[in-house]
Amino acid sequence: MTTTSPDLLERIIGVAPDSPLSNLRARRPDIVRHTQGSHDVLLCPADPGGLSLSERALIAAAVAEAAGHAALTRHYRQLLAERGDPPQGKRLDTIRQHVERVATAPRTALPAHIEALCAVGLSGRDIVALTQIVAYVSYQVRAAVGLALLAEGAAA
């Protein structure tokens, strides 16, 4: 990733470089760096392994939508549109169901759900990557919401 690539979270919130929020975030440089870095390795990995780039974008869009974040939902749907839909079928259905569960009711997960993902061809790495994407977008939504409120306050 190049250092000139714009920070996704600030783009989503709609703050300019050198704005009060951007300067506030700059006091926590490791958070800024690894929030973007986590996005990059989960959504745009050089080697996606057995979880395709399309599937990754679809998962992220589903999590943003379930959390009700319009701007992030648009962002990830656009990414999915660029990459094309993954093939329909049992594999995608199983992935979708698990993503919904982890996003909205993580306490209901069971070992059988991991076995179901293995049964449709996901490896241990793919399952961890899927879970990390759901967990990351759940983080990203809440960070974006809280930071947007701070930006609103600074603008008022």
Next chain:
Amino acid sequence: MKAARFTLEAVDWAPWLEPVSAETATPAQRTALEASPQAGSAYFRTLAHDVESLAERSPLFHAVMYVPRGLKRAERELATVVTSIVNGCIYCSSVHARRFVELIKQPEIIRALYEEGLDTKLAPRLRAIVDYALKLTREPAAMTAADLAPLRAVGMDDLEIHDLTNAVAMFANANRLMQTLGEPALPDDATPRAAA
């Protein structure tokens, strides 16, 4: 045996995927594990299957929870306990409730949250933290600028609110990893239930 309730006792974690073993870890996995809070734990060895995301997440987690200045460490810990209670994460709530108690020696605050619920009577600053963490965890889309007013009223500045937001957000993340790649276990029963 699966741990079934929120506790101030130590809890173990049993993975549902066979973790990466220390013996077979690649150099990249080893590096990412060494940068994690507990390199040998089954949880981080499970996350090491996807080594690039672990290598980003560990420094992110560290920065959110431990970077100096801004929101006090104990208050970050409290926010993560609230988020973990809302999300039902017995393991995370145990770890971070114990950290909170180590820092400010008031286990009665945690016991009240566990036993009486999140609406238990609290000092105004803690009440404001609990309310913000609860709503941002449960209903992020319903948050408005009015939700910052109670934090401002107890004297929080922008950096503290920034840190509080990130602590809550980080546990939206941690609670999902922890509850869907394995389960909390009473100590001495941390064997995997399923291998893959």
